[in-house]
Amino acid sequence: MRALLAALLATTAFPAFADTITAGSQIISVTVYPQGAKITREVTFESPSAGAHELLITDLPAGTEPGLMQLAAAEGISTGAFSLRSDRLPPRDEALTPDQEAAKATVEAAEAALRAATSVVDAGNARIQAATARAGYLASISGQPPEGATAETLREFAKVIGEETLAAAEEASAARADLWPAQKALEEAQKALADAEASFAALPSRAQDYTVLSVGFESAGAGTRTITLSHYVDAASWRPFYDLRLTRKDGGGLTIDRSVLVSQETGEDWSGVDLTLSSSRPSEQSAPSTLWPWQRWIEKEQPPALERARNMGAAEMDMVIAPALAAEPAPISASAAMEGDTVVYHYPRKVDIADGVEDLRLSLDPLQAEPGIFALAVPSRDQSAFVMAKFTNSSGEPLLPGEALLYREGVLVGSTSLGLIPAGKETEIAFGALDSITLSRDMPQRDSGQTGVFSTSNQLSETAILRIENLGSESWPVKVIDQVPYSEQQDLSVKTTISPQPTVTDVEGQRGIMAWEFDLEAGAKQEISLGYTMSWPDGMVLR
Structure with a gap:
């Protein structure tokens, strides 16, 4: 048996890496869905030579999932197997962005200024303590005049004590006068340091909790190489907000001003990314529900004991009269991220979205509709009619669920929650009470x-x-x-x-x-x- 095992080990090919390269990634684009996001990263590194190597990408968020990850290699390189490491991670350089480098320098300068201000205050306090101690010692001198002391000697002795006491008091007073601006400078230095540290902390930074992606690759030779990595996260979303503006003037019209709030809690900041918003919903049900055969039957009327069984809970009834239905599978759902032909919105400028601390608000192109406008009256319930706008969503794209502010002739009249309005669907939206049309039911x-x-x-x-x-x-x-x-x-x-x-x-x-x-x-x-x-x-x- 041992001989067979040795032979297998000798003939089995295992990947052998000539070098292990450590590199970080740069987020270049993000596609955000109503729930979840696709993140695309670019990894640039130096291949030391031709042949097989291992690449360690050391800055992926801790919650990264490998299931939907995709790798694409540029010319001169081919990738092989890859795996995620969440434990026993190699050390990584905490590289800072230029903005972080500048902010860090400001923090260090503020720390130096704080140390200098603290030294000045400490020196002032020391001067006060020394002068106070001298004055206290002089005040403690007492006793009988020395033997043979003359009046002149006593006068000289008293003069020295008085002069030294006065000098100590004046020195303490001068030190206190110098201490007040020094303390003010110390307070300003403390505030400057706190502001500098807050500015540094507010800048986009890499995730503190991270995982490492290990990628085996073969390079055609030495030189700069690039790998593009795409993966999906759940902790990101966008939601729409609407301003619906209705007017009857000049033939009437409905303007749908749209904006969105984008937020993410992926564990890392997104800095200078190309942002696309997709109306696709890959995290929701992607397959139709399944219907199962529904068997019904009749039977003779049963005694009261079995009649009581008919009134049992649904789960118990399944066990008593329909055990075959208990094993029905749940409706199929999938989380595959396929944008397909769904509508997407691409923001024309690079954006920054910090992890968990901000909602980025972006504007979308407004939509126009030609509604039928009428007053809806329900006299049995209301005392006035309500303005209604009936229109068809002819934009070619769905209007996703979201909050909406309602404006009629330029005046805010209320708010509402819009449900999903698919492209081509006719819908009605109420635009507040019309007090000029009164109702009664007598x-x-x-x-x-x-x-x-x-x-x-x-x-x-x-x-x-x-x-x-x-x-x-x-x-x-x-x-x-x-x-x-x-x-x-x-x-x-x-x-x-x-x-x-x-x-x-x-x-x-x-x-x-x-x-x-x-x-x-x-x-x-x-x-x-x-x-x-x-x-x-x-x-x-x-x-």
Whole structure:
């Protein structure tokens, strides 16, 4: 067995690298999706000679995934196997950008200034302490006059003590006067250092937590070589914001001003990158859901014990009567990043996006639409009509979900959340209340004083008058929505008395919902009489 193993080891080819080269990468472009991003890096290094070598790319973020990584080599080099290392990493040079080098020099100069200011303050404090100590010593001298001392000697001794005490006090006072500007200079030096350190920290920098990509390659010879690396990250996104501007002047129109917020938390700063925004959503479901056969059956009525089993939870029911359905696979989803023919937005200038600390706001080209503008009135719920814009998204690209500010004739009237509006889809957007068109829904009294609702044990009647009044100075196309009950039982009869007749019944397939459409001139009023009677047999209860 050992002989066989030795023979296999002798005849098996393993990659052998002549040299190991360490290099960093430069992010050159980023494609950001509504969730996730594709990052493209360029790695430039020196190949020492022809043959097989190992390249260690030492600055990939810690969360880099190898599954969707792609390598492309320039002329003169071919790449082989590659792997990611997240542990036992080789040391790397902390190379700084020119901006970081300048900021670091500013920090070092501020540190030197702080040390000098601190020395001046320390020297001033030392002078004060020395003068104070001298004055304290002189004050402590006491006792009897020396033997044989004359009056002149005592006068001289007292004079010396006084002069020295005065000199110490003056020196302490001068030191304190010099200390005040020195302390002010120290405070300014401390602030300058803090500002310099903050400026240095704010500059784009490489990730502190990183992983290393090991790439085997063969070079045609010595010289400068380039490898392009693409990989995908999840911690990046962009989301749209809209300013929707509606006007009826000059034929009316809708302008959709678009901007986006781009953010990323990949663990590294993006500095001077070429940015593309894609409306593709590779992180979402990319395949249609699957339907499975739905078996139904009938059986004889069961005793109460089994009847209770029918009322068990869904999971328990699957175990009792439908065990075959429990193993259904989940809907298929995929995370492959394929831009295909989806719409992308390329920003014309290089951008910087710091990791986790900022949202970059960019503008997109505005879109134009020719909407149908009308006033929508729901008298049973509202006291005024609302302005509606109905339009088709003819831009050729989808409008992604996002927040929108609503402007009508240049005035901010509200905000809304837009859902996904695919290209070619017709949609309606409300643009705030139209106070000049007032609404009411009244029930006229009968002769007996009763209101418009009349009920017996097997009959219910209601009569309502809808009033729509235009108090403004311009005509509006109006759409009024109201409802009557409907029945799917033969024994429950519903008869309506409506004047004028609605333009549309069962609006959008909703039974009992009806609409009247008409033009309402300035100062005009429209009334609609809406009545119904429901009848059912004796002994039955209306629900």
